[in-house]
Amino acid sequence: MAVDPQVRKLLDGLEAVGGPRYIEMSAEDGRQWFSDLRRPYEVPIGHVADREIPGPEGEIPVRLYTPVEVTADALPALVYFHGGGWVVGDLESHDPVCRALANASGCKVISVDYRLAPEHPWPASPDDSFAAVQWVVANADSIGVDGQRIAVGGDSAGGNLAAAVTLRARAAQSPYISFQLLIYPALDASMSLPSIGENAEGYFLEKAGMDWFYGHYIPAGTDEKDPDISPMFCDDLAGLPSAYIVTAGYDPLRDEGRDYADRLKNAGVPVTYANYPGMVHGFFGFQATVDAAREAVQDAGQAIGKALNRKMTVEAVDRGRRT
Numbered sequence: 528m529a530v531d532p533q534v535r536k537l538l539d540g541l542e543a544v545g546g547p548r549y550i551e552m553s554a555e556d557g558r559q560w561f562s563d564l565r566r567p568y569e570v571p572i573g574h575v576a577d578r579e580i581p582g583p584e585g586e587i588p589v590r591l592y593t594p595v596e597v598t599a600d601a602l603p604a605l606v607y608f609h610g611g612g613w614v615v616g617d618l619e620s621h622d623p624v625c626r627a628l629a630n631a632s633g634c635k636v637i638s639v640d641y642r643l644a645p646e647h648p649w650p651a652s653p654d655d656s657f658a659a660v661q662w663v664v665a666n667a668d669s670i671g672v673d674g675q676r677i678a679v680g681g682d683s684a685g686g687n688l689a690a691a692v693t694l695r696a697r698a699a700q701s702p703y704i705s706f707q708l709l710i711y712p713a714l715d716a717s718m719s720l721p722s723i724g725e726n727a728e729g730y731f732l733e734k735a736g737m738d739w740f741y742g743h744y745i746p747a748g749t750d751e752k753d754p755d756i757s758p759m760f761c762d763d764l765a766g767l768p769s770a771y772i773v774t775a776g777y778d779p780l781r782d783e784g785r786d787y788a789d790r791l792k793n794a795g796v797p798v799t800y801a802n803y804p805g806m807v808h809g810f811f812g813f814q815a816t817v818d819a820a821r822e823a824v825q826d827a828g829q830a831i832g833k834a835l836n837r838k839m840t841v842e843a844v845d846r847g848r849r850t
Contacts, residue, residue: 631828
């Protein structure tokens with residue numbers, strides 16, 4: 528399947544202005560470029576509140592979203608970690624996605640503004656992410672959340688953090704996490720799978736960009752196959768939360784999400800795998816202009832809502848009918 532025509536238009540526009548070229552940027556310039564990339568997309572929401580919560584090295588900013596339709600005093604919750612290669616992105620960059628997921632799922636969404644590299648390399652971001660989940664569970668009653676129905680999720684680097692948090696929670700036997708939403712996740716810092724080469728250039732995220740991100744995130748001398756960095760290299764995935772994993776056909780990271788879904792399923796974990804063949808990395812952020820992006824966000828949100836109200840069955844979904 529060819530690249531979705533609406534996505535192709537966006538890619539052509541980016542190429543015309545010479546971006547993204549992260550490898551030529553400082554981290555600060557990369558953050559500014561990523562911020563400038565945002566397109567207005569209004570999503571009505573019931574309520575939004577910003578606050579700071581205790582973290583391992585200071586306060587962590589979070590944003591709490593209450594959906595338009597509130598069905599109970601205590602709602603299920605999705606703790607969300609934004610994408611951006613552990614270097615760029617913030618609460619604002621992923622505000623439309625979090626709003627849409629809250630409404631589609633009927634859950635409260637808690638978006639986490641974890642510390643970024645290179646100022647704060649690994650393990651700062653998973654430390655903050657895990658602390659945020661612990662805070663949500665410990666304070667569930669006061670924020671209107673059902674502490675027994677907690678999901679974690681994120682896109683790209685945020686998907687990596689969500690997967691890492693589930694591994695940490697399993698090791699610690701706390702907190703209890705019911706579900707994980709992994710949206711085109713980065714799961715293998717060795718970048719050894721075929722899609723890295725197949726989609727190395729021309730599809731928004733490029734291999735050179737991933738080299739740049741990992742170069743900022745992983746300290747020199749660190750084992751890139753540590754499961755806290757590369758969850759794909761965890762030897763045992765049994766007992767992890769049910770998962771909904773999204774990939775894009777023209778994404779260097781496509782095979783990482785697909786293979787992780789297979790490994791989870793083989794370990795007995797209920798998995799729904801949704802591949803969008805005509806999409807590129809980052810397409811959840813294209814809701815303003817790409818019809819399939821809006822549909823995919825709705826699908827993911829509905830999957831969260833269903834999963835937190837009943838057990839999932841193992842299912843594979845091929846979105847080939849969509850362009």
